[in-house]
Amino acid sequence: MELGLVGLGKMGGNMRERIRRAGHTVIGYDRNQDVADVHSLEELVGKLKGPRVVWVMVPAGAATQSTVDELAELLQPGDVVVDGGNSRWTDDEKHAEELAAKGIGFVDCGVSGGVWGLKNGYALMYGGDAEHIEKVQPIFDALKPEGDFGSVHAGKVGAGHFSKMVHNGIEYAMMQAYAEGWELLEKVDSVTDVREVFRSWQEGTVIRSWLLDLAVNALDDDEHLEKLRGFAQDSGEGRWTVEAAIDNAVPLPAITASLFARFASRQDDSPQMKMIAALRNQFGGHAVESKSEN
Numbered sequence: 052m053e054l055g056l057v058g059l060g061k062m063g064g065n066m067r068e069r070i071r072r073a074g075h076t077v078i079g080y081d082r083n084q085d086v087a088d089v090h091s092l093e094e095l096v097g098k099l100k101g102p103r104v105v106w107v108m109v110p111a112g113a114a115t116q117s118t119v120d121e122l123a124e125l126l127q128p129g130d131v132v133v134d135g136g137n138s139r140w141t142d143d144e145k146h147a148e149e150l151a152a153k154g155i156g157f158v159d160c161g162v163s164g165g166v167w168g169l170k171n172g173y174a175l176m177y178g179g180d181a182e183h184i185e186k187v188q189p190i191f192d193a194l195k196p197e198g199d200f201g202s203v204h205a206g207k208v209g210a211g212h213f214s215k216m217v218h219n220g221i222e223y224a225m226m227q228a229y230a231e232g233w234e235l236l237e238k239v240d241s242v243t244d245v246r247e248v249f250r251s252w253q254e255g256t257v258i259r260s261w262l263l264d265l266a267v268n269a270l271d272d273d274e275h276l277e278k279l280r281g282f283a284q285d286s287g288e289g290r291w292t293v294e295a296a297i298d299n300a301v302p303l304p305a306i307t308a309s310l311f312a313r314f315a316s317r318q319d320d321s322p323q324m325k326m327i328a329a330l331r332n333q334f335g336g337h338a339v340e341s342k343s344e345n
């Protein structure tokens with residue numbers, strides 16, 4: 052089949068390649084003309100035969116919104132838009148309504164696999180009506196990993212991105228657990244080769260996982276991670292997971308702590324710890340360190 056793909060960065064570029072390898076035609080648009088097949092969304096839509104399927108793989112928020120708005124003007128009734136980016140699930144209903152007003156279908160699709168997806172396949176979790184999903188199915192089949200799992204119709208519109216959001220929340224907490232264990236192992240003198248301990252865990256242990264394999268890759272590149280600064284960004288899904296937990300009164304202590312650990316990583320000198328130090332000093336006369344002593 053033919054697919055229009057908008058956004059040809061780390062994800063979209065490899066996805067185009069994987070879908071082409073499966074024998075489909077992909078016409079890609081990116082505002083970066085170095086990687087694009089066409090010069091505009093209008094040209095992309097003009098080159099596709101109807102009913103069209105256009106997959107959006109750009110950053111969540113403004114870039115996705117403007118692309119959906121433009122596609123709503125360019126596409127025809129019976130066409131389908133898939134949002135494969137990490138959009139907030141609450142945006143999906145809005146996008147589905149905006150497109151439905153023009154007779155255009157909408158599917159939200161959480162995509163997992165990162166830059167390894169070209170080789171390993173992309174795990175997909177999608178939401179929307181069966182009639183729209185059916186039109187995208189050959190593309191889902193091309194992207195998904197080989198084997199029985201890795202692709203799910205999670206529910207109605209929004210369910211795909213909600214599932215991906217929770218997946219990323221779990222990703223935060225798993226990474227935090229490996230990171231904390233690694234720091235503790237590095238701290239003590241008795242363990243002399245932390246990298247080999249991590250490597251040994253890759254087989255047979257209860258905690259083996261792909262993230263653990265990636266941790267070993269990272270340690271092979273830089274055994275004590277000396278080239279990196281302890282600073283971690285977040286792109287939204289962890290925050291939305293915590294917000295959803297609050298809305299639903301579901302306790303998520305591990306995921307919430309892992310999100311907050313990232314915030315802490317961006318502080319050189321913790322303001323709240325200044326207050327803790329000041330209060331300990333006030334009530335107990337405990338020693339404080341002044342800036343000049345550092």
Ligand SMILES: NC(=O)C1=CN([C@@H]2O[C@H](COP(=O)(O)OP(=O)(O)OC[C@H]3O[C@@H](n4cnc5c(N)ncnc54)[C@H](O)[C@@H]3O)[C@@H](O)[C@H]2O)C=CC1
Nearest residue numbers: 058059060061062081082083108109110111114136137165
């Ligand atoms: N990198 C990852 O591990 C994963 C990323 N995602 C999501 O996939 C989406 C894309 O991520 P990446 O490829 O990693 O980002 P990226 O930054 O590598 O690529 C984004 C691409 O979109 C293009 N772009 C931005 N605004 C545009 C617009 N208005 N019109 C046309 N092109 C536009 C950029 O030029 C760039 O080539 C994001 O929503 C991201 O959250 C989802 C799963 C995994």
Ligand SMILES: O=C(CO)[C@H](O)[C@H](O)COP(=O)(O)O
Nearest residue numbers: 137163219285286287288289
């Ligand atoms: O979806 C992903 C992996 O599954 C992306 O890599 C995402 O960017 C990870 O989230 P964050 O940037 O908040 O760490």
